[in-house]
Amino acid sequence: MTARQTALTVAVIGVGMVGGSVAAALKAGGRCAEVIGFSPEPDGSRALELGLIDRLASSVADAVAGADRIVLAAPIPAMPQVLRELRPVLRPDALITDCASAKSSVIAAADRELGDAFDRFLPGHPIAGSERNGPDAARAELFRDRRWLFCPARPVQTQWCESWREVLQVTGARFSEIDPALHDRVFAEVSHWPHAVAFVMGAAIARGELAEEAIRYAGAGLRDTSRIAASPADLWSGILLDNAGPVLESAERFRAELDRLIDALARRDRGALTDILDTASRWRRRID
Amino acid sequence: MTARQTALTVAVIGVGMVGGSVAAALKAGGRCAEVIGFSPEPDGSRALELGLIDRLASSVADAVAGADRIVLAAPIPAMPQVLRELRPVLRPDALITDCASAKSSVIAAADRELGDAFDRFLPGHPIAGSERNGPDAARAELFRDRRWLFCPARPVQTQWCESWREVLQVTGARFSEIDPALHDRVFAEVSHWPHAVAFVMGAAIARGELAEEAIRYAGAGLRDTSRIAASPADLWSGILLDNAGPVLESAERFRAELDRLIDALARRDRGALTDILDTASRWRRRID
Numbered sequence: 001m002t003a004r005q006t007a008l009t010v011a012v013i014g015v016g017m018v019g020g021s022v023a024a025a026l027k028a029g030g031r032c033a034e035v036i037g038f039s040p041e042p043d044g045s046r047a048l049e050l051g052l053i054d055r056l057a058s059s060v061a062d063a064v065a066g067a068d069r070i071v072l073a074a075p076i077p078a079m080p081q082v083l084r085e086l087r088p089v090l091r092p093d094a095l096i097t098d099c100a101s102a103k104s105s106v107i108a109a110a111d112r113e114l115g116d117a118f119d120r121f122l123p124g125h126p127i128a129g130s131e132r133n134g135p136d137a138a139r140a141e142l143f144r145d146r147r148w149l150f151c152p153a154r155p156v157q158t159q160w161c162e163s164w165r166e167v168l169q170v171t172g173a174r175f176s177e178i179d180p181a182l183h184d185r186v187f188a189e190v191s192h193w194p195h196a197v198a199f200v201m202g203a204a205i206a207r208g209e210l211a212e213e214a215i216r217y218a219g220a221g222l223r224d225t226s227r228i229a230a231s232p233a234d235l236w237s238g239i240l241l242d243n244a245g246p247v248l249e250s251a252e253r254f255r256a257e258l259d260r261l262i263d264a265l266a267r268r269d270r271g272a273l274t275d276i277l278d279t280a281s282r283w284r285r286r287i288d
Numbered sequence: 289m290t291a292r293q294t295a296l297t298v299a300v301i302g303v304g305m306v307g308g309s310v311a312a313a314l315k316a317g318g319r320c321a322e323v324i325g326f327s328p329e330p331d332g333s334r335a336l337e338l339g340l341i342d343r344l345a346s347s348v349a350d351a352v353a354g355a356d357r358i359v360l361a362a363p364i365p366a367m368p369q370v371l372r373e374l375r376p377v378l379r380p381d382a383l384i385t386d387c388a389s390a391k392s393s394v395i396a397a398a399d400r401e402l403g404d405a406f407d408r409f410l411p412g413h414p415i416a417g418s419e420r421n422g423p424d425a426a427r428a429e430l431f432r433d434r435r436w437l438f439c440p441a442r443p444v445q446t447q448w449c450e451s452w453r454e455v456l457q458v459t460g461a462r463f464s465e466i467d468p469a470l471h472d473r474v475f476a477e478v479s480h481w482p483h484a485v486a487f488v489m490g491a492a493i494a495r496g497e498l499a500e501e502a503i504r505y506a507g508a509g510l511r512d513t514s515r516i517a518a519s520p521a522d523l524w525s526g527i528l529l530d531n532a533g534p535v536l537e538s539a540e541r542f543r544a545e546l547d548r549l550i551d552a553l554a555r556r557d558r559g560a561l562t563d564i565l566d567t568a569s570r571w572r573r574r575i576d
Contacts, residue, residue: 202568
């Protein structure tokens with residue numbers, strides 16, 4: 001009886017790789033009354049078929065109506081519409097979080113669409129880089145030992161961190177908090193811009209006359225540096241546009257460094273060239 | 289007796305990761321009379337200690353004097369000096385190959401330094417990308433199932449391909465031939481320029497005000513795209529300068545694409561942005 005009273009009904013909106021993995025972890029954790037999912041077809045049916053969710057809802061409103069907790073894992077451009085649809089049916093005690101990899105615009109949309117319920121929204125970002133997507137790429141272990149960041153935009157939202165941590169601890173993630181504006185600058189630098197660079201490299205090779213030879217002779221270096229260029233174009237143009245301000249700041253720093261390297265190479269200036277390479281190499285070795 | 293007559297003495301000049309791995313594979317293959325190595329200290333002693341070579345020579349000339357086959361795996365900037373030192377002691381029937389990742393300048397140096405013996409030089413390039421280096425990174429299996437390219441610069445050099453293939457088949461590599469000028473353009477595109485991009489990305493982050501946060505929050509995307517930026521700065525400034533012409537051509541194509549992406553992002557032009565990402569994504573998916 002006590003167990004049933006505390007068991008939560010969780011709605012996951014967007015059951016692709018990220019949302020599907022959250023749902024699968026919650027299901028595997030066995031402490032939720034029901035894990036309800038919604039995605040436009042065919043992802044919704046596929047998530048149900050794969051057993052990532054207990055029930056497939058027919059709409060955002062249907063998924064959210066009875067939910068204690070709501071996890072938004074829809075693509076960033078779909079977020080305003082999702083927020084509009086869930087607002088009228090939201091239970092007065094329901095808590096909401098999201099998984100978007102850029103926070104400022106999602107926070108602005110939630111502030112605009114949720115009214116008073118914005119206080120019960122805790123912006124979040126579980127970090128699990130992968131060039132894959134869709135329910136077939138989902139797995140309960142995706143977030144194990146990965147960072148899961150909470151980015152409260154108002155002091156009142158901070159109170160939900162502990163509560164979400166309890167629910168989401170079955171994912172095995174390591175939770176911490178970060179200011180949303182700093183989050184967006186840091187992730188422009190460590191994720192969004194590196195994706196853009198990989199896309200630029202891939203597009204430049206693809207449009208060059210050596211595109212076929214490059215596929216034939218691609219070694220570990222090109223494979224690694226360009227791996228994330230295989231990511232879905234739609235998803236990533238959404239992320240880059242959504243966080244365009246900080247991404248363009250990272251872009252300007254990158255272009256300045258690029259011009260320095262090209263200039264050093266054109267002048268055959270070994271000292272200047274080695275200085276750039278050495279700065280990069282010393283920094284990169286600190287990551288491992 | 290027959291076995292001893294056909295067993296070859298091989299000298300490997302430069303017993304770091306690449307040369308050390310070639311030596312180790314030849315030793316493990318058990319078909320050489322002796323695998324002699326030379327590197328400036330401390331690499332030479334370390335290679336002997338690790339058992340990569342049978343004997344450590346005291347100089348290039350000492351290593352080469354009795355050798356039937358000579359594998360040059362010294363860093364590119366050291367090649368002209370190595371070629372000068374080996375010329376006077378070279379046996380009249382000795383065959384030479386090299387492992388440099390850019391061919392034009394090594395070929396020019398060999399043509400200048402070797403005299404008639406240039407006909408017995410077969411330019412080569414075993415492909416085994418790694419951000420590591422030195423004898424401790426060497427292993428007999430490094431080239432298994434990797435490409436090993438021969439790049440004859442003159443028709444007369446082509447005759448040695450089969451003979452080197454026989455000696456080097458113990459590495460497990462897949463051998464093929466490619467024109468040296470095409471080789472240098474292809475490897476600028478698939479290896480040298482991607483390294484430069486990774487170095488630029490690393491240096492831009494390292495010099496930015498988020499360098500520490502970037503280390504803390506680095507995910508799989510940044511780790512993969514920047515992994516080769518941990519490569520030795522000296523080695524890579526040598527390679528980039530050595531193949532500067534083709535690398536600068538790749539750089540110009542990359543910079544044009546970069547400007548297109550930054551422009552699309554600045555104008556918030558989703559169509560133009562998605563087009564770049566989609567071109568890259570479709571190309572990249574063909575690699576796997």
